[in-house]
Amino acid sequence: MPLNSKLKGHSFxxxxxxxxxxxxxxxxLWNIDGFPSIYRDEDHYLRKTMHILRGLGPQERPTELxxxxxxxxTHPYFGQLFLATILGMFGYPDSLHVTTDxxxxxxxxxxxxxxxxxxxxxxxxxxxxxxxERRYNTTVGLIASVLxxxxxxxxxxxxxxxxxxxxxxxxxxxxxxxxxxxxxLKRTRKIVTIVLISGTFLGLAIFTKIxxxxxxxxxxxxxxxxxxxxxxxxxWLIPVLLIPSIWPLYxxxxxQFSEWISSTSxxxxxxxxxxxxxxxxxxxxxxxxxxxxxxxxxYVAVKRRDLFxxxxxxxxxIFNLLSGYVLYWHLIPIIPALCISxxxxxxxxxxxxRSIRIKKLLPYAxxxxxxxxxxxVTSMLINLNITSFHYEVIATLSNEIQKANKxxxxxxxxxxxxxxxxxxxxxxxxxxxxxxxxxxxxGTNDYKNYYHYGDIKTxxxxxxxxxxxxxDEMTRFNISNANIGGIGELLFNSKLTRTIVENQTAIPHxxxxxxxxxxxxxPRAPSKFxxxxxx
Numbered sequence: 364m365p366l367n368s369k370l371k372g373h374s375f376x377x378x379x380x381x382x383x384x385x386x387x388x389x390x391x392l393w394n395i396d397g398f399p400s401i402y403r404d405e406d407h408y409l410r411k412t413m414h415i416l417r418g419l420g421p422q423e424r425p426t427e428l429x430x431x432x433x434x435x436x437t438h439p440y441f442g443q444l445f446l447a448t449i450l451g452m453f454g455y456p457d458s459l460h461v462t463t464d465x466x467x468x469x470x471x472x473x474x475x476x477x478x479x480x481x482x483x484x485x486x487x488x489x490x491x492x493x494x495x496e497r498r499y500n501t502t503v504g505l506i507a508s509v510l511x512x513x514x515x516x517x518x519x520x521x522x523x524x525x526x527x528x529x530x531x532x533x534x535x536x537x538x539x540x541x542x543x544x545x546x547x548l549k550r551t552r553k554i555v556t557i558v559l560i561s562g563t564f565l566g567l568a569i570f571t572k573i574x575x576x577x578x579x580x581x582x583x584x585x586x587x588x589x590x591x592x593x594x595x596x597x598x599w600l601i602p603v604l605l606i607p608s609i610w611p612l613y614x615x616x617x618x619q620f621s622e623w624i625s626s627t628s629x630x631x632x633x634x635x636x637x638x639x640x641x642x643x644x645x646x647x648x649x650x651x652x653x654x655x656x657x658x659x660x661x662y663v664a665v666k667r668r669d670l671f672x673x674x675x676x677x678x679x680x681i682f683n684l685l686s687g688y689v690l691y692w693h694l695i696p697i698i699p700a701l702c703i704s705x706x707x708x709x710x711x712x713x714x715x716x717r718s719i720r721i722k723k724l725l726p727y728a729x730x731x732x733x734x735x736x737x738x739x740v741t742s743m744l745i746n747l748n749i750t751s752f753h754y755e756v757i758a759t760l761s762n763e764i765q766k767a768n769k770x771x772x773x774x775x776x777x778x779x780x781x782x783x784x785x786x787x788x789x790x791x792x793x794x795x796x797x798x799x800x801x802x803x804x805x806g807t808n809d810y811k812n813y814y815h816y817g818d819i820k821t822x823x824x825x826x827x828x829x830x831x832x833x834x835d836e837m838t839r840f841n842i843s844n845a846n847i848g849g850i851g852e853l854l855f856n857s858k859l860t861r862t863i864v865e866n867q868t869a870i871p872h873x874x875x876x877x878x879x880x881x882x883x884x885x886p887r888a889p890s891k892f893x894x895x896x897x898x
Contacts, residue, residue: 379501380492383508386734387488390517390741391481396474397748398521402885403793405523408442409476410796415447416455417800422613428792428799428812433840436619436626439610441570442525449479461801463762469754472801473523480527484520487527488512490534491699495706497541498671506706506730510656511699514737515877516649518744519692526695529571533578533696536564537675540585540599555598558586562599566606575696577682579603581674633688638680644691648880651736652701659704662711669707675700691884740877749881752865756892759861760827761798763894764788764808767823770898787811787819789837789853790827794892814838814853816845823898826857829889857895865890 407430414423421440425432450456455475461468488508496504511517520527539561543554565582568575587596614623646653660676663669676697683689713725767786785808788795792812799810809821814837826833833854838846867890872878 376501379505380489383488383492383505383512384485386509386738387485387512387517388481390513390738390745391484391521392478393745394748395477395481395521396470397750398745399518399881400749400885401473401753402522402524403888405473406793406796408446408523408525409473410792410800411443412446412450412476413456413796413800415443416451417804422617422619428796428810430792430812431629431840432813434622434626434629436610436614436623437630438525438572439570439607440613441567442528442572445528445571446476446479446523450476456801463758463765463802466751466754466758469758469761469797470750472797473750473754476523477521480523481521483527483531484517486531487520487534487699490531490538491702494534494538494541494699495703497538499703499707499710502726503703503706503710506709506726507699507702509730509734510652510702510705510737513734513741514649514652514702515740515744515880516645516652516698518741519648520695521745522692524692524695525572526692529568529575530696530699532564532568532571533575534699536561536568536578536582537585539564540582540589543586543589554590554595558590558595558599559602561586562602563606566602566604569603569607570609573607574679574682574686574693576607577678578675578696580678581671584670584674630688631686635688635690637687638684638689641683641689641691641694644884645694647884648691648877651733652705655708656701656705659706659708660701662708663704667707672700672704676704744877744881747870747878749869751869752863752890756827756863757794757797759863759894760788760790760794760825761802763825763860763896764798765802767825767896767898768807770823784823785809785821786823786825787821788825788827789814789850790825791829791836794827812837813840814846814850815841816843816849819853824853824857824896826854826893826895828854828893828895829891853897854895857897859893860896861894863892863894 410428411421411423414427415421421444423429423435425435429435431437453475456472459468459471459475461472463469488511491511492504492508494504495507520530539557543557543561561582565575565578568578583596583599586599587593590596611620611623614620642653660672663672664677679694679697683693709726709729713722713729716722716725764786768784771784787809788798789811795810795812799808803810809819811818830836834847834850837850870878870881873882
């Protein structure tokens, strides 16, 4: 082939790859501090990240701001270790110079890790393109990656959840396994290196969140199909199994293996409305992609008998079906496979036409129509600003704590500084982590998301009251007359300092798609918070 032709072909391929990447950059980085709303699990994972950044280690103690103090071992550590490592390289959070008077600086505490997650999703888009191209062809890669980049379902990967952190490691493991068949890899040493790296990536994905272990049959199938060598498969399994074992081994090193057992047993036994409700919520967000991608999957499973996609989707769905506790974003690891399934369906439908011109152009025409639809709907959503309430509550609370620290009582406890007055703050841990780890670097105050009678040792108390069940929320893991009476007395004797109310008109046209997909999608959070004090 002439050099000019090679260069043109290379340039065209670069353009093809850039299309989904540019689209993904827009859909995952635009208005990152305004959409979507700050979900409580984001606060949960940022709290764990800050626990590491403040030098306190990967595991929180039951006496800290845990959601479930009786079961402290909820997830493996790689998610918060990854966030802490990358963010810490840039001096996060101290380099942001956050103040309670500047809400925009508080936004940055959330937007910076969200930007990191967005960059990971752009990387996902690229790896998905390469997987589909390697396994099928460039057209399937283009269609699948564009669908992944622009369809409304993609906004679920804008939040600081474990699944968006986990996904690039899973996809990288799959891609490397596919490259074991590369004819250039004639040396066994090179094959072993790639296989071990693939196993390492999958091990890290499992070390982020356990359910993705259901992908082991997929990557193991690819490795064995490409090598026909059980020794190579055994080498691949070593990092896959060893890396996640760090989690229980760490608990043993801390003398807490029994807590690890009870915590993981509790996680396994948790129940909610389950897999089918989660799929229905995905349908609410993106009915077009869910309907046609599942149609595509049925097609590739029945007609093509494509074990690659079958092993990607079915074991993971079975795992989640049996686990009993499933939320809609838990299904993020199979979204790339659904996009590939739909891409194959679009390609194969075009082949029923006799005209060669139609066969060539139809897939791109369908992609243009569906992609434009997805881009318009996603743009309508990502331009919303529905996070300001969360920022305002944090700013108000943090400011009130700082004011309280300057109020001095002669008969109250000091914390080594005569100008600083220790305060106990009672409220939801999804709010308390921020003033504790961002502002209270000296550990001046006590932060408690549960009330135990007799635990409050300070004269001054701040209550962060959200919703109508504050007493139940503060005593739910230790219900006793003493606890209920104590927190009730504190609440009754407190005075209202500030009320923050959420703007209920932040989501326009809440009864029409796509905006109605945001209503009741997540567990209903309080839309009003009262800051109450006893001083």
